[in-house]
Amino acid sequence: MSAAQVQAGADADADVATYLDAALAVLRAAGCGGMVYCQRRSEWSARVRQGAIERIESALTGGMTVTALNTGNRGASATSTEVSLASARQVAAQAVELSAWSDVDEWRGLPPAQECGVAGGDLQLSDPGYADTDHQRLVDAAIAAERSAFAVDPRISLSHRSGASASRSQVWVTSTAGVAMQRSGTSFGFHATVVAKSAAGERQSGSWHTSARMRGALRSAQEVGAEAGRRAVRGFDWRRIPSGAGRVLLHRDVASQLLGTLAQAVSGGLVFRGATFLAGKLGAMIASPQVTITDAPLLPGHLGSRPCDGEGVRARTVTAIDQGRLASYLVDGYAARRLQHPYTGHEGGVSNWQLQPGQASFEDLLHELGTGLLVSGFQGFGVDLASGSFSKGITGFWVEQGRISHPVQEVTVAGSLPQLLMGIRTLGNDPLEQTRVSAPSLIIDGFTVGGT
Amino acid sequence: MSLAAQLLETALSRGGDHADIFAQQASSRSLSFEEGKVKSAHQSASQGIGIRVVVGEATGYAYCEIFDEATLLATARRASQIAHGQAAPSAMLVGTGLRHDLYRAEHAPAAAPMAERVALLRRMSEHAYAHDPQVQWVSCQLADQDETVTIATSDGVYATDHRPMLRVSVAVHARSGARRESGSAGGGGRLGLEYFTTHPPEELAAKAARQAVTLLTAVPCPAGQMPVVLAPASSGILIHEAVGHGLEADFNRIGVSAYSGQIGAMVASPLVTVVDDGTIPGDRGAINIDDEGVASRRTTLIEQGRLCGYLHDRTTARLMGAAPTGNGRRDGYGSVPIPRMRVTFLAAGEDDPAEIIRSIPRGLYAVSFGGGSVDIAKGDFNFHVTEGYLIEDGRIGPAVSRATLIGNGPEVLRRVTRVGNDLALADGQWTCGKDGQSCPVGQGMPTTLISEMTVGGRS
Numbered sequence: 001m002s003a004a005q006v007q008a009g010a011d012a013d014a015d016v017a018t019y020l021d022a023a024l025a026v027l028r029a030a031g032c033g034g035m036v037y038c039q040r041r042s043e044w045s046a047r048v049r050q051g052a053i054e055r056i057e058s059a060l061t062g063g064m065t066v067t068a069l070n071t072g073n074r075g076a077s078a079t080s081t082e083v084s085l086a087s088a089r090q091v092a093a094q095a096v097e098l099s100a101w102s103d104v105d106e107w108r109g110l111p112p113a114q115e116c117g118v119a120g121g122d123l124q125l126s127d128p129g130y131a132d133t134d135h136q137r138l139v140d141a142a143i144a145a146e147r148s149a150f151a152v153d154p155r156i157s158l159s160h161r162s163g164a165s166a167s168r169s170q171v172w173v174t175s176t177a178g179v180a181m182q183r184s185g186t187s188f189g190f191h192a193t194v195v196a197k198s199a200a201g202e203r204q205s206g207s208w209h210t211s212a213r214m215r216g217a218l219r220s221a222q223e224v225g226a227e228a229g230r231r232a233v234r235g236f237d238w239r240r241i242p243s244g245a246g247r248v249l250l251h252r253d254v255a256s257q258l259l260g261t262l263a264q265a266v267s268g269g270l271v272f273r274g275a276t277f278l279a280g281k282l283g284a285m286i287a288s289p290q291v292t293i294t295d296a297p298l299l300p301g302h303l304g305s306r307p308c309d310g311e312g313v314r315a316r317t318v319t320a321i322d323q324g325r326l327a328s329y330l331v332d333g334y335a336a337r338r339l340q341h342p343y344t345g346h347e348g349g350v351s352n353w354q355l356q357p358g359q360a361s362f363e364d365l366l367h368e369l370g371t372g373l374l375v376s377g378f379q380g381f382g383v384d385l386a387s388g389s390f391s392k393g394i395t396g397f398w399v400e401q402g403r404i405s406h407p408v409q410e411v412t413v414a415g416s417l418p419q420l421l422m423g424i425r426t427l428g429n430d431p432l433e434q435t436r437v438s439a440p441s442l443i444i445d446g447f448t449v450g451g452t
Numbered sequence: 453m454s455l456a457a458q459l460l461e462t463a464l465s466r467g468g469d470h471a472d473i474f475a476q477q478a479s480s481r482s483l484s485f486e487e488g489k490v491k492s493a494h495q496s497a498s499q500g501i502g503i504r505v506v507v508g509e510a511t512g513y514a515y516c517e518i519f520d521e522a523t524l525l526a527t528a529r530r531a532s533q534i535a536h537g538q539a540a541p542s543a544m545l546v547g548t549g550l551r552h553d554l555y556r557a558e559h560a561p562a563a564a565p566m567a568e569r570v571a572l573l574r575r576m577s578e579h580a581y582a583h584d585p586q587v588q589w590v591s592c593q594l595a596d597q598d599e600t601v602t603i604a605t606s607d608g609v610y611a612t613d614h615r616p617m618l619r620v621s622v623a624v625h626a627r628s629g630a631r632r633e634s635g636s637a638g639g640g641g642r643l644g645l646e647y648f649t650t651h652p653p654e655e656l657a658a659k660a661a662r663q664a665v666t667l668l669t670a671v672p673c674p675a676g677q678m679p680v681v682l683a684p685a686s687s688g689i690l691i692h693e694a695v696g697h698g699l700e701a702d703f704n705r706i707g708v709s710a711y712s713g714q715i716g717a718m719v720a721s722p723l724v725t726v727v728d729d730g731t732i733p734g735d736r737g738a739i740n741i742d743d744e745g746v747a748s749r750r751t752t753l754i755e756q757g758r759l760c761g762y763l764h765d766r767t768t769a770r771l772m773g774a775a776p777t778g779n780g781r782r783d784g785y786g787s788v789p790i791p792r793m794r795v796t797f798l799a800a801g802e803d804d805p806a807e808i809i810r811s812i813p814r815g816l817y818a819v820s821f822g823g824g825s826v827d828i829a830k831g832d833f834n835f836h837v838t839e840g841y842l843i844e845d846g847r848i849g850p851a852v853s854r855a856t857l858i859g860n861g862p863e864v865l866r867r868v869t870r871v872g873n874d875l876a877l878a879d880g881q882w883t884c885g886k887d888g889q890s891c892p893v894g895q896g897m898p899t900t901l902i903s904e905m906t907v908g909g910r911s
Contacts, residue, residue, distance in 0.1 A: 049706065055511040058530050059786060061500075062517060079496040081517045094495050101566050103489035160708045160829075161887075195708045195829045203710060203829035243676040273589050275625050277632060380834035381823035382856035382908065386625055386634040387667065391908040393834040393858035409832070412858055412908025414675060448910045450675030 013170070016040070019088035020174045023066050026092035027176055032099065033069040033110055035175040036092070037310065038062070038083060044135055045165035048142045050158075064088055068095035072104035107338040110177040110311075115343045117314040118181060118307035120298035125185035125305060127214045130168050138164035138190055141221040145192040148225025149206075153233045155196040160205060164190035166215075171310075179312040187303065188215045192228040198236050206231025211434055213301055219434070234376075235395055238407035241373065241451045247425070248413065248447045249369045249399065251376045252432045255355070255439035258420075262293065263350045263437065265385050265417065266320050266328075268335025277388035277418055278326060286326045287421035290358060293321040295330060295344075297351035304436035310348035318344045355439040358427025365428050365441055367402040373449060374399050375413065388417035412450035419446045453545050455521065456604040460542040462528035463505050464606060467537030470506040470766070472605040474743060476785045481562065482595035485573035488581070491591075493566075500785035503531040506767060510534050513788050543608035550613065551747040556734040557616035557644035561596035564645050569594055572620075572645070576653035580624050583661035586668060589625040590657075594618075596644075603745040611745045616642055617736070617892065619881065622656050626664035633670075635663025635838070637820075639879030641736045641894075651879070663820060663839050666851045673840065673852035673909030679815035680857065680905045681808060681843060684876040686821050688895025690902075691726055691798050692884070693824040693833035694861035695719075699753050699761075700779075700791040700886075701768035703828050710831030710862055711759065719759045720865035723801055726754040728763055730778055730794035736880030737795035737894030744780035744789050751777045754865075763791045783889035790887060797896030801871025805899035808870045810846040816907055817841045817848050818857070831861035856908040864902055872899030 020036045027034040040062040047055040062083035069075050076098035078091045127133075142164040150156050170184040189211030197203050208227035210219035250258065270276040278286060297306050297315035306315050311333050320328050331339065332347035360368070379393035391414035398405045415423075423445035431440045456473055463471040477499045484491045501524060502515035512534025516527045561569065573592045580590040597617045604610045621638035637659040639651055682690060695711070703709035711719060720726075730739050730748035739748045744766045752760055762768070765780030768791055781792035809817065817840060824835030836856050842849040877896035884893045 049509075053510055053534070055513065055788065056534055057513040057515075057788070059515045060517075061515075061786070076493040076495075078494065079498075081498040081500065091497075098493040098495055101483075101490055101493050101570070103491070105489070105491065158706060158708055160703075160706065203708065205708070205827065205829040273591070273625060274627060274632060275589070275634060279632070379827070379832065379858065380825060380836060380856045382834075382836045382854065384634060384838075384854050386632040387854070389854045391673075391836070391854060391856040391910075393832070393856055393906075393908065409830075410858060410860065410906055412675065412856060412906055414673075414855065414908045414910045416910075448675050450906055450908045452677060 016083065016172055019083065019085055020172055022085055023088040023092040024174060024176055026089055027068055027096065030096040032096050033176040034095065035067045035110060035173065035311065037065045038172040039169060040083060041167060041169040043167035045163060046139050046142065047161065047163040048139060048146060049162065051143055051146065053139060064091050066092045066095040068099040069108060070099035073106060073108035074099050074102035074104055075108045076102050107334055109333065109337060110175050111313045111333040111343060113178050115314060116179040116308065116312040119314045119316065120307055123298065123305045123307060124301040125213055127186045129215065130186045133166050133215065138166060142190045142192065144221035145190060145225035145228065146194065148222045149192050149194040149229035152226055152229025153196060155198060156194050156229050156232050157197065158195040160195050161193040162191060173310065173312040175312065181308050181312040183307050185213060187211060187213055188218060190218065190224065192225050194228055194232050196232040204232055204235045211303065213303060217301065235407045235409060238409040240410050241398060241408050241449065243449055243451045245448045247369060247372050247443060247445050249365055249372065249374045249443050250441060251374065252428065252430055252439055252441045254375050254378045255442050256432045256435060256437050257378050259353060259355050259439040260437045261383050263330065263353050266330050268329045268331030268339055268341065270385060271329050272335060272338045276385045281326050282329065284326055285324045286418065287321055287324045288424045289324040290427055291321055291324050291421065291424055292319065292356040293354065294319045294356065295350050295353050297345065299352055302352045303434065304351040306351055309345040313343050313345040313347065315345045315351065350436065353437045354431065357429050357431045357440040360426050360428050362428055362430055362441055365426060365443055366399055368426055368443055369399050370402060371400050373408065374404065390415050390417050390420065413447040414450065415447045420444060453610055456610065457542065457545055459503060459524055459528045460604060460606050462525055463503050463532050464540040464542055466532045466535040467540045468505040468507045468535045470606055471542065472504050472603060472744060474502045474785055475602040476500055476599065478597055478599040480595065480597035482593060483569055483573060484591065484593050485577050486591040488577055490570055501527065502785040503528045504788060505531045505534055507535045509771065511788060515785050542606040545604055545610040546608050548609045548611040548745065550611065550740045552731055552740040554731060554733045554738040554740055555616050555642040557642065559644040559646045560616065561618060561645055562598055572648055572653050576622055576657045579654040580622060580657035580661045583658060584626065584665045586626045586628050586665055587624055587661055588627045590622065592622045594620050601743065603743065605745055609745040611741055613740050616644065618643055618647055620656065621881065622660045624660040624664045626668055628668045631668055633664045633667035635660040635667065638881030641734045641880035642738050643734045666839070667853065670851040670853045672911035673855040674907060674911050675909040677904050677906050679812050680902045681812060681815060681817045682897055682900045682902065683817065683819040684874050684897055684899055686878040687818060687897040687900065688797050688878055689821045689824045689835045691897065692793060692796050692895050693826045693835055694859065694864050695726055695754065696793045696796045697826050698828060698831055698861055699763055701762035701764045701772060702791050704762050705768050705772050709828050714759050715761065717759055718757045719862055720754055720757045721868040722757040723871045724754055724757050724865055724868050725799035727752050727799055728793055728796045732795050732877065732894065735795050735877065735894040736882065736892045739794060742778045742780045743782045746776045746778045746780060748778045748794065763793065765789050765791045781891050783891065787889045790889065792886065792891045793884060793893050795877065795894030795896065797875065797877065798871065798898060798900060800873050800875035800898045803870045803872050805872040805874050808872055808899055808901050809843060809848060812843045813845060815843040817843050826861065832858065833861055834858045852909065858906045858908065864905060867903045868900060869903045870901035874898050
């Protein structure tokens with residue numbers, strides 16, 4: 001094990017290191033290779049409603065997972081919530097025993113040592129003041145946010161699911177190939193969800209939130225509350241619109257959801273299964289040339305940042321779609337070997353998955369849309385990555401000559417992801433913030449609108 | 453039982469109206485079979501204890517995963533921090549028997565030889581590959597869990613429930629030229645491997661493969677409003693989303709549901725009777741007791757269109773002056789109990805299913821479903837149809853591509869114009885999500901006509 005592969009963080013726990021070694025010893029004694037993953041987490045959360053605390057929860061949790069690789073790369077794993085020496089040995093023994101039942105799989109294995117390690121120096125993932133967190137201040141912020149939401153409009157009088165949270169987690173990864181990694185991080189957040197009731201008795205809800213690795217980076221309670229309130233009343237006096245097809249403006253909230261779908265579509269596990277419409281498309285133009293999408297794990301202080309992935313593979317910035325061309329899949333070790341694709345460090349999914357913003361302001365986008373549909377919310381699960389079929393309910397606004405005319409509800413949009421990607425026309429300069437998946441608002445062609 | 457009493461006493465040491473302990477030990481196994489071979493095997497063990505203190509409308513909750521006395525007492529003290537008064541008394545714990553014996557795990561998977569489980573998946577996989585040459589990839593999973601929960605409450609309940617769960621699933625990818633489609637199927641319940649004697653693995657394999665292959669030649673689904681006929685069983689997702697969640701009492705207690713304040717009112721067509729039943733033997737949604745120690749039961753929510761009650765946990769029942777309904781459920785020891793559905797269905801009507809379809813000149817026949825969701829405040833819901841057909845001149849026509857259907861719960865329930873006599877329960881594969889907590893549920897439906905829904909198609 002070289003020095004570069006060890007990050008002896010200030011909070012390294014000597015006991016856990018002993019457990020990891022014990023599990024590796026069980027694997028080696030059985031003639032197996034393998035990997036041990038251990039995590040510990042402390043979390044606290046509160047829910048508030050109508051100015052009072054409704055619930056406070058706290059917990060200390062943990063877990064160990066041992067993956068055993070038997071002769072012929074037959075793999076199996078075992079997990080326990082108990083983090084202890086006895087548990088480490090028992091879980092390792094269970095994984096070894098189970099692995100005898102798996103069939104030979106030449107692609108299974110461990111990431112080689114040269115792919116492993118920690119990158120990025122100080123990624124600012126942990127708030128040094130976590131241990132001294134004054135939970136009452138977080139509760140106060142959630143209550144203040146709720147109050148700010150109520151102040152937006154007299155029709156808002158009910159609070160629902162407002163609250164705050166704080167957590168700290170530590171992860172250890174070691175393997176029989178000589179990898180030994182540790183990472184830790186904190187996160188803080190609070191949110192407000194309020195319900196507005198119209199004179200006619202119709203209810204609409206709105207919510208907003210803030211979350212960050214450092215408590216000091218949270219948005220103000222006033223800002224969160226005001227946005228939640230605005231969202232609760234913006235949909236009143238909605239109308240339906242006729243069915244049709246055409247250009248649509250996706251607000252950054254929903255553009256980011258669409259972007260999240262793409263993260264799955266380029267994941268190696270779906271590619272080798274032929275379960276994504278992007279299988280076999282490496283190097284091809286799959287989106288309009290404005291589209292560049294990167295996964296950036298090394299941005300200091302960002303929610304998705306990490307020095308290494310869940311297999312200990314060194315984190316690196318990956319451009320998955322480069323000016324419309326599919327440049328890379330996102331692979332874990334198995335998919336990397338199976339697809340003969342370079343390692344990207346994606347065991348555990350994306351880190352900070354970003355569609356690079358463009359130049360247009362939101363006003364510019366409204367103007368470019370002219371008359372048409374602005375989508376502000378998606379509902380439902382209607383995506384199939386194999387076929388690329390996309391179909392969801394939406395909420396939004398009708399735009400007339402570049403100005404928002406009225407809210408729209410009970411409408412669907414549907415399209416095919418390959419066509420939609422090619423149909424992205426103009427990108428906004430307003431990327432969604434404080435999120436792991438971030439896109440700007442954008443104008444897109446190719447949706448069919450289902451209305452009256 | 454004495455440690456439990458001590459923990460309850462500590463939990464109530466600063467006062468409180470109610471305290472309870474939820475101890476859970478679970479072991480689970482899963483086996484995945486892909487490309488015709490055993491891909492991986494996994495085994496998992498978890499244990500934890502959650503301690504709750506309720507004071508008025510406020511809840512303190514803490515949990516831990518270590519069962520030594522000092523850690524448990526510290527956990528009870530953390531939960532007690534919500535209260536600020538004098539110690540409250542706790543009743544003497546009395547071992548509480550179970551009213552029901554609803555689980556059917558005669559052939560426990562944990563005791564079955566691994567070779568037997570592998571053989572079941574091999575049969576499933578081979579059948580799916582053989583279904584059609586366009587089938588490119590088949591993956592099958594068999595998972596089971598043994599769970600023991602013990603609940604002790606400050607009003608004296610001390611009950612233990614052993615809960616088995618079996619779940620099998622198959623996913624199929626098919627390809628024709630550049631077109632790729634997928635299909636999936638699953639089943640199971642609170643039972644053992646005897647499930648396969650009535651549900652041969654080949655059945656699920658054929659269902660998933662048929663779905664994927666049929667979609668390869670499906671026509672685009674139309675967009676806009678049209679009549680929708682829901683096929684029996686899995687269409688119960690409509691009831692789950694359109695009305696089930698909206699009737700969970702936590703939402704109604706604070707007035708945020710579209711159904712708040714509607715008890716006694718006609719909220720649906722007179723053809724609509726909705727039931728949530730936790731006592732269907734072997735069903736995925738069956739529970740002997742809920743996670744607060746309340747006996748499971750059958751709860752009628754809507755009777756011939758009239759709203760007659762909500763789904764309660766102990767807290768909502770106490771605060772709303774209603775009787776508990778046995779719907780206080782949780783994801784596990786890491787979560788507080790909240791009102792959740794069990795097996796929710798639309799009761800059978802009197803119509804001949806074939807006649808319902810014959811009565812539609814043009815519409816959609818929806819058979820299989822992906823997920824769904826609902827906006828509680830508005831009542832707007834959606835679900836994704838993964839297998840559907842056009843109805844043309846009263847006949848089932850060509851298959852259509854996947855589409856999301858949307859509607860407003862109260863509105864759609866008023867548009868239920870025909871209900872078939874063929875109620876069926878879905879095979880056990882559904883998991884409901886709420887507040888970040890997952891819960892196994894069941895659902896059911898007879899053939900049902902919704903006179904108009906919005907279909908999110910592309911033509």
